[in-house]
Structures are given as structure tokens and as C-alpha cells.
Amino acid sequence: MQEMADVVVIGAGVIGCSTAYHLARMGITDVLVLEMNQVGSGSSGKSASMLSLQFGTDELGTRMAKYSYARYMHFEEEVGVPIDFKKIGWVSLATQESAEHLRRSAELLQSLDIETEILSPEEIKRRYPEINTEDIVLGTWGPDDGTVDPHMIMWGYIRRAREIGVKLHQGVRATGIRVRHGQVEGVLTSEGFVATRTVVNAGGPWAIEIGKWVSVDIPIINAARSIVVTGPFPAIPSTWPFFEDLTAEWYFRPEGPGVLMGMGKTPTEELDIPFRLEVVDAMMDTAAHRVPVLMKAPFMTGWTGVRPLTADEQPILGPVPAVEGFILNCGWGGAGIIQAPIAGQLVAELISDGRASTLDISPFRIERFEGP
Numbered sequence: 238m239q240e241m242a243d244v245v246v247i248g249a250g251v252i253g254c255s256t257a258y259h260l261a262r263m264g265i266t267d268v269l270v271l272e273m274n275q276v277g278s279g280s281s282g283k284s285a286s287m288l289s290l291q292f293g294t295d296e297l298g299t300r301m302a303k304y305s306y307a308r309y310m311h312f313e314e315e316v317g318v319p320i321d322f323k324k325i326g327w328v329s330l331a332t333q334e335s336a337e338h339l340r341r342s343a344e345l346l347q348s349l350d351i352e353t354e355i356l357s358p359e360e361i362k363r364r365y366p367e368i369n370t371e372d373i374v375l376g377t378w379g380p381d382d383g384t385v386d387p388h389m390i391m392w393g394y395i396r397r398a399r400e401i402g403v404k405l406h407q408g409v410r411a412t413g414i415r416v417r418h419g420q421v422e423g424v425l426t427s428e429g430f431v432a433t434r435t436v437v438n439a440g441g442p443w444a445i446e447i448g449k450w451v452s453v454d455i456p457i458i459n460a461a462r463s464i465v466v467t468g469p470f471p472a473i474p475s476t477w478p479f480f481e482d483l484t485a486e487w488y489f490r491p492e493g494p495g496v497l498m499g500m501g502k503t504p505t506e507e508l509d510i511p512f513r514l515e516v517v518d519a520m521m522d523t524a525a526h527r528v529p530v531l532m533k534a535p536f537m538t539g540w541t542g543v544r545p546l547t548a549d550e551q552p553i554l555g556p557v558p559a560v561e562g563f564i565l566n567c568g569w570g571g572a573g574i575i576q577a578p579i580a581g582q583l584v585a586e587l588i589s590d591g592r593a594s595t596l597d598i599s600p601f602r603i604e605r606f607e608g609p
């Protein structure tokens with residue numbers, strides 16, 4: 238492996254791949270990406286594969302999603318790889334408990350010109366008869382959301398980056414960061430030392446551990462979420478959109494001839510979590526209330542991933558005051574797939590020009606978590 242690089246990116250999930258690509262696109266091509274496993278083996282390979290504009294609950298996050306969505310619509314032209322986007326749409330369902338939140342979120346989306354329609358329970362029932370709307374107060378419909386292939390996003394970014402000069406090493410673990418007089422000097426790896434003055438922490442759920450090497454406490458809350466996929470299940474039409482039950486924090490959408498469901502927000506220190514069958518029962522109990530017919534769906538497969546959340550649901554971006562050259566691009570929570578284009582763009586601008594110009598990233602700096 239090479240002995241020095243201008244920039245070392247730790248982690249080849251969607252955020253690390255996007256960062257490497259955007260750096261190369263801005264002319265910083267002496268970049269080394271270290272991935273302890275394989276591209277996409279972390280959270281990015283375990284998502285529900287949704288590009289969602291409807292996910293946004295705050296203005297900044299929604300503006301970023303809008304930027305990223307627009308970039309994805311031209312991904313193939315820009316990067317040369319198709320991402321298999323299917324515009325299936327997104328329905329949010331709210332009971333009394335979550336109705337006010339959904340109404341405010343819809344108003345925000347509409348104010349930002351994101352097409353969002355308010356649906357009455359009667360309209361939901363008319364469109365989707367299998368949904369139990371007894372306790373539903375309102376719903377929303379966003380036609381623009383859809384599914385993608387996150388692996389194609391990652392391979393697209395990393396392939397193009399490599400064509401321009403970036404080096405990717407899979408199966409190489411970063412094990413430490415050497416700092417001298419408050420400045421990064423290099424990265425220790427399972428294959429030796431790489432001298433560099435700039436390290437990007439794109440470690441997803443592992444970002445906390447990477448921070449510890451330089452005594453930086455990264456306030457990510459890792460939370461486990463499981464996905465269950467059923468076998469063929471014609472009772473749910475394959476033309477249906479993504480449905481999110483806000484109060485139950487449970488969702489489902491068609492997946493091939495079957496159905497994909499997701500649920501869970503359990504804090505975890507374990508980051509490689511095996512799938513446990515108990516999850517299927519918990520998921521089915523929730524499904525039984527909202528879409529009773531789903532009880533009959535045959536379980537086929539499932540997995541558990543980790544979402545690197547933060548207390549204010551915003552990512553952690555930018556430099557760290559005490560360690561010159563240590564740059565954070567982490568804490569993307571449950572929205573890292575949709576937000577990857579802006580995540581890479583902002584951090585590459587910061588490294589290339591000393592500041593991010595697409596938008597002000599000061600609200601995302603780690604200092605916001607410091608106590609009084």
C-alpha cells in the first residue's frame with residue numbers, strides 16, 4: 238500500500254465513497270479510501286433503499302435532501318452508472334399522537350416546493366383498502382420519493398473516483414491516527430502507516446471508535462433497526478408506494494413480488510448485529526394492526542443494521558477544534574443514502590477551499606454539542 242496521501246478517507250459506505258468522488262472531482266485526486274471490510278458492508282448495504290424528500294422534518298435537512306435528490310436524478314449522466322431509481326411515492330400515516338407533527342412537516346415541504354398532498358383517512362382507505370384507517374387522523378402523499386440501488390450509488394462514486402486517481406483498499410482496517418502538536422500526521426492501518434495531513438472520518442456507526450483514537454468524543458447514538466422481507470405476496474399490489482406509520486415507527490413497501498418492512502430504534506454498542514427471528518414477531522404484531530392482511534405474508538429473509546443517529550437528528554460535519562486535519566462526515570442517521578451527494582460535496586469543498594460554499598455547515602459542527 239502507498240506510504241502517503243493528501244487525504245485518507247476512513248470508511249467506504251455511501252458517505253466515504255461520495256466524499257472521495259467529490260474530492261477527486263474538485264481536483265484532489267491523491268486520496269486513499271480505507272475500508273476494513275467491503276464497499277457497502279456497513280449501514281449503507283442494509284438500508285431500506287429509499288430516496289425520500291418526505292423524510293424531512295426541518296428546513297436545512299429538507300433543503301439538503303432536495304439538493305441531493307436533484308443530483309441523483311442526473312447521477313447516470315454525471316457518474317456513468319445507473320442507480321435503478323423507481324419513483325414509487327411515499328405515504329405517511331399519522332394517528333392523533335403524530336398528526337400535528339405530520340401536518341407541520343407537510344407545510345414545511347410544501348413551502349419548499351416539494352409536492353406533498355394531505356390525505357384524509359377516507360381518501361387513504363379509498364386508495365389503499367388493505368390499510369386499517371380506524372385510528373388514522375391524516376396522511377400525506379409525496380409522489381417523488383422512490384427506491385434506488387445503494388450499491389450502484391457506492392460503486393458509481395468509487396469507480397469514477399478511481400478513474401480520476403483515488404485509491405481504494407478493501408480489507409484494510411485503520412487502527413489509529415497519529416497526531417503531533419495538534420496536527421494529523423498519518424493513519425495507522427493493518428497494512429502499515431500512511432502519512433497524511435487530512436483524515437476524513439466516514440466511519441458511520443464506527444465513527445465513535447475512530448474519534449476515540451484522537452480523544453474526540455463523537456456524540457453519535459447508534460441504534461439498531463431491522464428489515465424483514467416476505468416471499469411473494471399478491472395481496473399487496475407491487476404498484477403500491479412506501480408507507481410509514483409515524484406513531485408505530487414502522488414502515489413497509491413492495492419489494493419485488495413480496496413486501497419489505499422496517500422497524501426498530503434500539504440503542505446498541507454491538508455494530509455487526511446478527512438478524513434475530515424475534516424481530517419478525519415484533520414486526521408482524523405492528524403489521525397486524527395497520528395492515529391486517531400482512532399477517533399472512535410468508536417470511537423470507539431479514540437483516541439488522543445500525544443507524545448512526547445524533548440527539549438533534551443532524552449530521553456531524555467539519556473540522557474538530559483540537560485536532561487539525563481531522564474532518565468529520567458522520568452521524569447521517571436514517572438519511573445517509575438520500576443525503577450522500579450533499580455530504581460528499583460539502584466536505585470536499587471544506588477540504589479543497591477551507592470552507593463549504595454550497596451551504597453554511599456551521600450548524601453541523603461538533604461544537605454544538607458542547608455543554609455550557
Ligand SMILES: Cc1cc2nc3c(=O)[nH]c(=O)nc-3n(C[C@H](O)[C@H](O)[C@H](O)COP(=O)(O)OP(=O)(O)OC[C@H]3O[C@@H](n4cnc5c(N)ncnc54)[C@H](O)[C@@H]3O)c2cc1C
Pocket residue numbers: 247248249250251252253271272273274275276277278279280281282283284285286287288289409410411412439440441442443444462463464499541542543544545566567568569570571572573574575576
Ligand atoms: C435498517 C436501515 C434502513 C435505512 N434506510 C434508509 C433509507 O431508506 N434511506 C436513507 O437515506 N437512509 C437509510 N438508512 C440510513 C443509511 O443507511 C445510513 O445513514 C448510511 O448508510 C450511513 O452511511 P455511512 O457511509 O456513514 O456509514 P456506513 O455505510 O456504515 O460506512 C462506514 C464504513 O466504514 C467502515 N469502517 C469503519 N471503521 C473502519 C476502520 N477502522 N477502518 C476501515 N474501515 C472502517 C465500515 O466497514 C463501513 O463500511 C437506513 C439505515 C438502516 C440501518
